[in-house]
Amino acid sequence: MKHLNKLFVSMLMVAGLGANAQSSDNPWAISFGANAIDTKTSAYSEDGKFTDHFTQPFKVKDHWNIIPSVSYLSVTRNVGGNWSFGVVGSVNKISKYVVWQGPSANATTVVNPGDWMYYGVDGKIAYSFKSLFGTKWFDPSIHIGGGYTFLDEKSAGNVNAGAGVTFWLTEQVGLSLSSSYKKAFTDRVESDGSLDVPSLFQHMAGLTFQFGGKDTDGDGIYDKEDACPDVAGLKEYQGCPDTDADGIQDKEDACPDVAGKKELNGCPDGDGDGIADKDDACPEVAGLTALQGCPDADGDGVADNKDKCPNQAGPRENAGCPWPDTDGDSVLDKDDKCPDVKGTVANNGCPEVSEEVMKKLNDYAKTILFDTNKATFQQRTYPVLEAMTAILKEYPGSNFSIEGHTDADGKDTANQTLSENRAAAVKDYLISQGIDAARLTSTGFGESKPIASNKTKAGKALNRRVEVKLVK
Numbered sequence: 001m002k003h004l005n006k007l008f009v010s011m012l013m014v015a016g017l018g019a020n021a022q023s024s025d026n027p028w029a030i031s032f033g034a035n036a037i038d039t040k041t042s043a044y045s046e047d048g049k050f051t052d053h054f055t056q057p058f059k060v061k062d063h064w065n066i067i068p069s070v071s072y073l074s075v076t077r078n079v080g081g082n083w084s085f086g087v088v089g090s091v092n093k094i095s096k097y098v099v100w101q102g103p104s105a106n107a108t109t110v111v112n113p114g115d116w117m118y119y120g121v122d123g124k125i126a127y128s129f130k131s132l133f134g135t136k137w138f139d140p141s142i143h144i145g146g147g148y149t150f151l152d153e154k155s156a157g158n159v160n161a162g163a164g165v166t167f168w169l170t171e172q173v174g175l176s177l178s179s180s181y182k183k184a185f186t187d188r189v190e191s192d193g194s195l196d197v198p199s200l201f202q203h204m205a206g207l208t209f210q211f212g213g214k215d216t217d218g219d220g221i222y223d224k225e226d227a228c229p230d231v232a233g234l235k236e237y238q239g240c241p242d243t244d245a246d247g248i249q250d251k252e253d254a255c256p257d258v259a260g261k262k263e264l265n266g267c268p269d270g271d272g273d274g275i276a277d278k279d280d281a282c283p284e285v286a287g288l289t290a291l292q293g294c295p296d297a298d299g300d301g302v303a304d305n306k307d308k309c310p311n312q313a314g315p316r317e318n319a320g321c322p323w324p325d326t327d328g329d330s331v332l333d334k335d336d337k338c339p340d341v342k343g344t345v346a347n348n349g350c351p352e353v354s355e356e357v358m359k360k361l362n363d364y365a366k367t368i369l370f371d372t373n374k375a376t377f378q379q380r381t382y383p384v385l386e387a388m389t390a391i392l393k394e395y396p397g398s399n400f401s402i403e404g405h406t407d408a409d410g411k412d413t414a415n416q417t418l419s420e421n422r423a424a425a426v427k428d429y430l431i432s433q434g435i436d437a438a439r440l441t442s443t444g445f446g447e448s449k450p451i452a453s454n455k456t457k458a459g460k461a462l463n464r465r466v467e468v469k470l471v472k
Helices: 002-019 050-054 355-365 379-393 412-432 457-463
Strands: 028-038 064-066 072-080 083-094 097-100 108-111 116-128 138-151 154-168 173-184 200-211 399-405 440-444 465-471
Touching: 028 083, 064 083, 116 154, 116 173, 138 173, 355 379, 355 465, 379 412, 399 412, 412 440, 412 465
Parallel strands: 399 440
Antiparallel strands: 028 064, 028 072, 028 200, 072 083, 083 116, 097 108, 116 138, 138 154, 154 173, 173 200, 399 465
């Protein structure tokens, strides 16, 4: 019983170690099942061959010691790559002890040493070949190690070597088979002829449960292999989600909450114009890429939703509408300086002032009468000024200069001032009647430009005049 207690304490220590340690991908495994002890391997003559160790390896009925219960427990941890380290505890009852009968008989026989209890505690280092075969269910391995064996009142250390295979029934449950050669550091038979701890084969068969993998998001994919360990996902996307189920995982989906097309990075295209709805300014009607998914019915390069004349081509600057020509003079309003008056292209859409018009203006101007030596108009002059105003309004694109002249009576400086003031008075009156001030200038020439003799009364009357000149 004291050896059994030692074994149970060792097993509990190992199990405790496993319960308090974890890694990222099921690094821990617990196995339990039945074991068989075969002492035949060391029952041979001193001059026997090495192959004698392996004769009759499966003579189960004659040589194997088996108890009808769970008789071994192992705890194993992966330590990196294909390597693992484990501790195995086993118990058995030896009722079949194979002994060498001696040179005379040159044979072995099986004896019952007294139903000795067997206890073993062993450590092992194993290497798995599962990745070599490229399968998930077939997991062959080899192992080496050492431990200690208790046999009745005897005990001895041992070194081990062996091989095994696990057939994984699920990701975490497997059927395990293994065989180990345990070389004991004893002579097997003591000097007094009593039996000691022998070298032996130990075979095991049982179930293996692996655990300890971390799956933070609970999607069945361990964090170590989960590309999205904090959010539940799908196995085909290495643990990443596809919320909208469009076949594009969320981290690569530009529209993860609504199903879309692969060529549009997972975004939908409701109008089928090849532009994702999120980038489509007109998502409900097919349009052009150049116009951000909006149509252009008149083909003028202005999207219909911004085109004030969607069915009539026009420039962008005029909101997609053609430029008007209000006066019909073939000069568009935008370029027509006289959009409401028909003119000529050469004069920027304004009517051109003819010599006949200028003669008419100056005929009126010659009849403008001022109060003597003043720049104020005589009452009968106002109809003349109104007639001049009407003519100027017909030519809104033309500019004019109003020039004042006097006769030679009086001082030159006084005449110069008077001519300037009279020209300015005409200009101011025209402006007051609606003529743009920017179109008019005024100047006075005093008595410097007579058109008749200042020696006669008639000549002086002709020299006191106002003239209108066209400014080009």
